[in-house]
Amino acid sequence: MTQAGTLYVVATPIGNLGDLSARAREVLAAVDAICAEDTRHTRQLLAQTGIERPLLALHEHNEEDVAWKLVERLRAGETLALVSDAGTPLVSDPGYRLVREVRAAGLKVSPVPGACAAIAALSVAGIPSDRFCFEGFLPAKASGRREKLTALSGESRTMVFYESAHRIEESLADMAAAFGGGREAVVARELTKLFETVLGDTLDELIGKIAADDNQRKGEFVVVVRGCEDDTEARLLEGQRLYAKLAEHLKPSLAAKLAADISGAPRKALYGGGE
Incomplete structure (x- = not known):
């Protein structure tokens, strides 16, 4: 009623x-x-x-x-x-x-x-699901997409994305560039439909699998990506992101110092120059 x-x-x-x-x-x-x-x-x-x-x-x-x-x-x-x-x-x-x-x-x-496609994909991904963030569709333009992924590079939670057939290859390549090609991920395609597939591997391996099979580039996609497992890695990735932004406006040494102070990453790992 x-x-x-x-x-x-x-x-x-x-x-x-x-x-x-x-x-x-x-x-x-x-x-x-x-x-x-x-x-x-x-x-x-x-x-x-x-x-x-x-x-x-x-x-x-x-x-x-x-x-x-x-x-x-x-x-x-x-x-x-x-x-x-x-x-x-x-x-x-x-x-x-x-x-x-x-x-x-x-x-x-x-x-x-x-x-819900996001939850359905997460339930079959076999990637830690106790903490996750839903990011929906990434920006359509390459520059915006890469900027968004770079901002997420230090994320420790599992990340869930939606993607379309005509951008799946580009998005996976950008994820590999931002997170590292060895990062674990799952591509869930056409969930609950006749041609449903769920592929799990590293980002680099998934890029190859999808490039090799026309059928894997058709339909609707959910991409589940494991977050940073190592706090040191997460701090370094965040430090690198901050340094790249700060270095656009500040001297490299000062940008590295500020990025290191904020992120906790080693300053020398961000900038190897002298004071």
């Missing part, structure tokens, strides 16, 4: 239709309307499950404009559901602005949990 004035955040399958929970079906069939990232995609999902409900477009380009209208509908006693194209809404998808507005209005937001 649904409760009047409530926004239900409903997870939908990332591939296998069987992953749509019984509760999700019940909620989607009962609400007054469903807010969808792509109404065409969601209409197909509803048709496959025999559900007919009104659909409202809610995406990154209109969310701020329509959020208040949806709040008013909830205030009037309607029930609404929020879905994304696949998986759990708000995880690298629109929706947080609407959720924030609904909560600020004192109305209820209720989760209907289910599939």
